[in-house]
Amino acid sequence: MAFFSGLLAISLLLLLTGFVFHLPYLLDFPHDAGIATASMFMMIGCMHVLTPGKLTYMIEPWLPYALQLVILSGIEETILGAGLLFPATQWYAAWGLTFLLILMFPANIYVAVKQLPAPGGLPAKPWYTWSRLAFQPVYIAWIWYSIYGKLSLSAIF
Numbered sequence: 001m002a003f004f005s006g007l008l009a010i011s012l013l014l015l016l017t018g019f020v021f022h023l024p025y026l027l028d029f030p031h032d033a034g035i036a037t038a039s040m041f042m043m044i045g046c047m048h049v050l051t052p053g054k055l056t057y058m059i060e061p062w063l064p065y066a067l068q069l070v071i072l073s074g075i076e077e078t079i080l081g082a083g084l085l086f087p088a089t090q091w092y093a094a095w096g097l098t099f100l101l102i103l104m105f106p107a108n109i110y111v112a113v114k115q116l117p118a119p120g121g122l123p124a125k126p127w128y129t130w131s132r133l134a135f136q137p138v139y140i141a142w143i144w145y146s147i148y149g150k151l152s153l154s155a156i157f
Contacts, residue, residue, distance in 0.1 A: 002122055003040060004135055007142060010036035034084055034146035041081030041097060047120075048074025055119055058107040076100055084146070094143050101136055108132050 011032045018026025026032060048055060052070040059066040077100065083093025110116070112133060117124035 001128070001131060001135060002118075002120065003044065004138060004142075006040045006043075007033070007036045007139075010039055028149075030146055030149035033142060034090075037143055037146045038081045038084040041077045041084070045074045045077030045079075045081060048077060050074075057116060058111050058119065060106070060110050073100065073104065084143070090147050094147055097143050098140050101140055105133070105136055108136065 014026050014032035048070050052067050055070045056066040080093045080096040083089040112129040118129055
């Protein structure tokens with residue numbers, strides 16, 4: 001939910017900036033949503049790379065190389081987030097982030113089932129950790145909306 005709050009806050013701030021300063025390219029909400037999505041994924045990716053030890057607890061113990069998996073996911077989030085900013089790479093970046101979110105879903109399930117604290121010092125309350133699972137599809141939809149300005153399976157495929 002914190003990630004979603006960041007997406008909304010950045011998007012609305014860009015939209016407001018466009019309105020206040022009469023900047024037509026910022027008056028397009030899907031465009032602003034794309035910048036917000038890229039920004040949030042790059043920021044979270046950097047966090048994964050710079051402080052991977054704080055996130056390894058989310059990886060189930062049977063998976064080897066937890067630290068390296070966190071770093072790798074951070075590199076992917078950063079690169080794919082940046083890819084959303086360029087029309088030539090948006091589609092590939094969107095698919096990459098979609099697959100990454102799907103691959104990371106089990107880590108969020110693990111956190112919820114084991115009642116572990118959410119990353120970043122967010123609440124360890126069951127309502128919060130379980131609600132994070134519901135937001136994964138929302139993030140995927142947001143990524144595609146930010147590219148096509150609508151939610152349509154025909155636009156994705």
